[in-house]
Amino acid sequence: MTFVKIDQKKWAEGVSALKKGYQVFGPVKEGKDHEFRKLSGDQMPEMDYGNTRLSPKAAIYPQSEVMFTYTTDERKDDHHILKEPERDETPKAVIGIRPCDAFSFLLVKKNFDTPEYKDPFWLRAYDATTFVGYGCDDPCSSCFCTSAGSGPFDEKGLDVLLVDHEDGYLAKVLTEKGKALTEKAGWTQAFDAGQAEKVFGEKAATAEGKFESQISTDRLADIPSMDLYDAPFWEDIAFSCINCGTCTYLCPTCWCFDIQDECRGCDGVRMRNWDSCMSSLFTLHGSGHNPRGDKVSRVRQRFMHKLKYYVDKYGDGIQCVGCGRCVRKCPVNIDIRKVCEMMNQYDPEAQNECACPTT
Amino acid sequence: MGIEPGRLHFSWISSAESTKFVKVATEVTQAVKELGPNRHFVKEKVKVA
Amino acid sequence: MQEYTDKIRQIARRLLEEGTVDMVIGFRKGSMPIMNEPCMVRRPQDVDQLVWDSNCGINLANYLTDRKEKIGVVAKGCDSRNIVTHIIENKIDRDQLHIIGVPCGAMIDKRKIASLVEGEITDVTETEAGKVIVKGEGFEKSFDKAEVLQENCAICIHRNPVVHDEMVAEPVEEQTDVDRYADIREIEAMSDAERKAFFDDLYKECIRCYACRNACPLCYCPTCFVDESRPQWVGKGQNENDIRTFHFLRAYHCAGRCTDCGACERACPVGIKVRMLTKKLEKDCKELFDWEAGISLENRPPLDAYRPNDPDEFIK
């Protein structure tokens, strides 16, 4: 593990240099909020941001993505046969990603990279990407990454971690991929490791001290799944939900998708689009039967998936990194922190009366 | 909304007014043909990322 | 606002104790600044959850659709108009409802406040003197409430409920000299190309989460046309034409029904001014049919009734 110092000049030069070998993604301001976008020509990442409005998952996993192309023209030899299209396979660099968002890719990887099947679209994009993180000096009041397996200076899922230092950045190079990227960028001015560790340690401690919000997850694994499923609080939690997909679309760890065919003339594509468990259509059978036909069951599915099913399936924490986006953007203020608390504290034995929460 | 002018027509034709129907249909197709191919709201093929 | 809250609780407790209703639908304090959460209360001992302030922007008519219970519902002006629309469209029975009318002091706009300060907002309070105090890390600012209203509230001319069983307070004065359609006239004045560019720009950030649709009390179709697969009317990808088709068609489905409650705009996670289309239709209904949605239980909406003097110049 090495440390390098990047001053403002080197920073700008480095980002430009990277664009020659990478597709560079970074936060840019759009209106009031920041979003991760592919940086064009002389565009620089705008690093003065709290967190982006949408998560950066689209850099790896676009909202709408062509899987295959085909022709339905029967005069062609290969009619009706699906083919993988040529793609831009230039490596990607995601610059300025927050540690919580970077960690989310590791959670999502569990879904797309399994012993039995590998999702080639996600995995190829993921493998081709170098993640350059940016430590979080000022967490939002609704962030709770420190109690969701991550932290403002957490290194999991990152190849490089940047922190503000003097007029530029200090970079901690964490992986070979990170080393290749910093070299390509010309960020090679070594910095004393002992001193750097101290800077990183102090910054992390200061930032962690600022967290106002947290969740407890210690009991989730032990409460039987069916007890939580049958808990009386779901109707109350779900009441205000309007079943829009906002939470799922903003969430860095929501990965569900739909597969659709579209043709223009004889030219067809099979593509996949983000989908949402909040939509009734998500589970609707051809017969009209719907296993999650009501709102309560869909809301329950979202929280059970993140806070129980995932916990049970992988035995490695919750499917949430504490970025707080769903809390901030839910139009009706359903708060995963509150739901998590209710689930974590749930005692099926003590259920003798209705559990309407007091707020 | 940006639909090109002249592409949207309304008419009220009773089921008994066959000649009016023919007349309107002819006029509308003629008018639209003169405008040439539609330029707005043409859906392109999905692009490969 | 505390008097409103106290009165709402008092009424709710009485209705539940008397058994007049099975549940009361209102708002409880949210966990985020400038946010309250719609909630239902079934037991008298839980009514102290209920609150009222300037963060009750969600339209509660949305929570009444097809419900079977006897419901006490807290309703400000726009909620009551959508309740009327719901009753006219047979989505709920008037007899099922006990409407607790709230004269509305207008709702404040989370986005507008955010645009006026730098840094994260941690607390927003309102004073009796009509000031809104915004606090964040290292700053405290005070605004006149009028500066930070939701746009639709600023131009609202029906703040008092149009239908109610009892009122929480005396009616507030209605705004009169408001120009409701200044922005729409600007769009109308655009050239065809400008208008296309305007709408291209308006919808470019849409992520198709359908929060606008789902927050809208008018959008209760069992299967929305965008979800229909046989036939599939709209593609499901991020194609701009599919996105526009969704917004245009949804707006038309709201013609003559929209009360400009602002729920769609409030719900949008990416800040699209969703009302730009519905408001145009609302303006047309006003000008062509002298119609305002949800004002009366007796009159049929213009798209649902024929009158010999209906304007028809556009028909050849």
Place this chain on the structure above:
Amino acid sequence: MSAPARQLDARKGDIVENPYLPYPVRIDDIITETEDKNLKTFRFVFINPEDEEKFAYMPGQFAELSVTGKGEIPIGIASSPTEKGFIKFTVNKVGLVSSYLHSMKAGDVMGVRGPLGNSYPWETLKGKNVVIIGGGFAFTTLRSSIIYMLENRDQFGQIHVIYGARTPGMLLYDQELKAWEARDDMNMHITVDGTDDPNWKYNVGFVPTITEQKAPPADEDTYAIICGPPIMIKFTQPVLDNLGYGHERIIMSLENRMKCGIGMCGRCNIGKDFVCKDGPVFTLAQLNTMPKEY
């Protein structure tokens, strides 16, 4: 039995086989199975002969039938791995893809992606008595199973099959059913809910009733496989309970809306399990511990 692993060399980051890519197939033959014409059996041959070997399956598994421009549908495999040179699927006309499929003709090119999901637990069933209980069009993977067991007759104890449909004209695989009735190494019980056909020589009555009359008594060595509409399952289960079948010896096959078929797209889950990947076959004992989201 777990789903078969796809080849992958992850170290190179190179995915050799794309699990979303269907094998191209040609429709070889189409048979209309039922009098309402809503069920057709499609026989496919692989356009690339080597794909047949890759498509190595066991009864109980399913595949995604892929029609370009329309999409994919998950359908149980009706042929048996002992039948070579083709694969068969019986498709009910319900949605967009299945309706289009019903309009296709022999010779048309489409795709098949799979095999997917687990199968019936053939290792466990070895040497055991098997009672197959099926209803309506959910008989497809059961046909596969019966053919497979008959081809490997010495590996199983007694074989009972109870299969019912609304009317004689709604029974699938008519000719095969009759051939099985004639065999003496299995007990075939065909039934219909009702019929006015005077020549009908088999049972009349609902599947649960016939199960009560014909199913062998329960013991440690007897397993029941049930596949049918929810209403049939609902009324058959108490019958099996009465007969003393343990829930770990009642095997069921579920369906849920699916897209990817490989446990990634997220919609078919029941609790932490996916019907497409961890299922579709579950024992009743397993289902008892899961939400009823199917």
